[in-house]
Amino acid sequence: MASIRDVAQKAGVGVGTVSRVINGSGYVAEDTRKKIESAIRELEYTPNELARNLFKNRTGIIGVLVPDLDHPFFSAFARETEIALYKAGYKVMICNTIGSSNRELDYLNMLDRNMVDGIITGSHTLHVEEYLKRKRTIVSLDQDFGPEIPMVGSDHIYGGRAAAEIILKNKCRKVLHITGVAPNVAANDRHAIFESILAEHGVEIVDLMMEWNKFDHQAYWDAAREAIRKCDGIDGVFAADQPALCYMHLAMEAGKRVPEDLKVVAYDGMDITRLCYPQVTSIDQNIRFLADTCASTVIKLIDGSERVPHKQIMSVEVHQGKTTNPVVLDGNF
Amino acid sequence: MASIRDVAQKAGVGVGTVSRVINGSGYVAEDTRKKIESAIRELEYTPNELARNLFKNRTGIIGVLVPDLDHPFFSAFARETEIALYKAGYKVMICNTIGSSNRELDYLNMLDRNMVDGIITGSHTLHVEEYLKRKRTIVSLDQDFGPEIPMVGSDHIYGGRAAAEIILKNKCRKVLHITGVAPNVAANDRHAIFESILAEHGVEIVDLMMEWNKFDHQAYWDAAREAIRKCDGIDGVFAADQPALCYMHLAMEAGKRVPEDLKVVAYDGMDITRLCYPQVTSIDQNIRFLADTCASTVIKLIDGSERVPHKQIMSVEVHQGKTTNPVVLDGNF
């Protein structure tokens, strides 16, 4: 409640001097400093960030946009991003964009209103133009908005290829492929490459497309149940963590053995695939690295000093669990 | 970039009039409004929230503190809280407090520095006094800081009792009880009541205490493995979701059948217990209701109009899955 003026008055000095003491800027005589410091203590003075922000035209806040904070991938991403940004002195404003698309717009507008210094977006329900309008200080996770906006993503091409290699070397003949991430997102790359490799090798593919904006587990179960009903003789599955787990568990319930009768390869490999039995083979994105890179990139953008690459692509890692037979990945298939 | 003065100048009016148009306050002639609106459009003027915030001494931001955003319970809580607060016109600043305890302090200090209008904390690594110093506009999830700070929580007493009833009616004789949530947290209540009921009925209890601040799944596996090694003949488990799952899967791997040889009751019942096979019996907290209540409570505190109850306790719900035999819960045992 006390302001810098109160402190100045109490210490019998001018506000400028108090300001210098607080910020450790400029010269200040040792004894006036003492006086001021004790005045600060007595009044329990704390600088008002709002006034500082107005002056500096900065808040130190970065907006982080994700479709759904309760999705394991995005909650992990949000967590790591917050940690990275905090270390750099920034705070994080978070937003779930799923469900209402003008929430994403709302948050983008905060850039214009100076409420946030930058935005990291893992949500992509808006048209490119809305993003381009703001230009600077936006970093995109896994979607290419063109040269104006830097993107950070994983090597999904390699990921899709690795999944295909595992499936092939496990000798699957009829593979269920559950797709359905947001349109325009780089993560889709894995699907195309996966299917083309399998097709090349004469493996039958059953495609199941989920609505990309359904994140509740009921939708996953429904999709898996539909796959089980519609189609017989599946001996391999490639899907994101959650649909993969649902399908696997339904198949097990129906008496299939994993990995003997059914091989499972999941994409992302979040904790959820580790807490299950058997532990799932998966292609893992390096979420911490993605988050750190998003954080450092947005900070560089804000500082405006360094140039940043348009694309920064992180490796994915293959985790061979118990839902496939172990194979050597050497690219020969 | 353009300020309200630029707009005023361009429209040939005073800043006050522009302000009135923007905020829809006071009277303004139709044609001057037109002029101003077109000036706004031409200059692509957007009000600077920072200046507004300074004037109103408000940011519209609520800080949400959780130990770990990547823990299923807290990510769900954060998600629901953000949604509820957004509907009420507030934004959410998020903080992971695990790992370094002065992060929590940092965020509490934001109250004093006017960076946030209020705080909802599900993290409790600090001493009570630090919370009491700020008094108002703090809402605590699941911890009682005394009469000054409203708390919102679940009926863990009922939860512990229900778990005990299920275990008893499933005729378990030797039960593994994994404990270890943060100290001083209401969630601990379930442990005491659970153990006392089981003891009353002569059921043997094996206690396993986990470090409360370990949230990575490795810690859960370690704990489960230790339990398996140390102790034989366990026919029932009561634990939080993740340790319960780890133990269950290890036991299954060792050839135990669920629920024939081993009954499992998990606490929280997050998605992770639904994506597993067999689906786990659980005591579920109503996270959306908790979040909504935290949100509305902190808003009432900010508005200062209504009084708020010191404690608001939500019911938990019993979800009978496939890891126990179905029983009727009537409190007779």
Added chain:
DNA sequence: CTGTTAGCGCGTTCAA
């Protein structure tokens, strides 16, 4: 109905 002015609390010249 409208323009002017006085803050909101702070950081920074710029003289002294």
Added chain:
DNA sequence: TTGAACGCGCTAACAG
């Protein structure tokens, strides 16, 4: 080494 004055952009009170 220091204090006074100005400005960040906006809102609200007041006078016209």
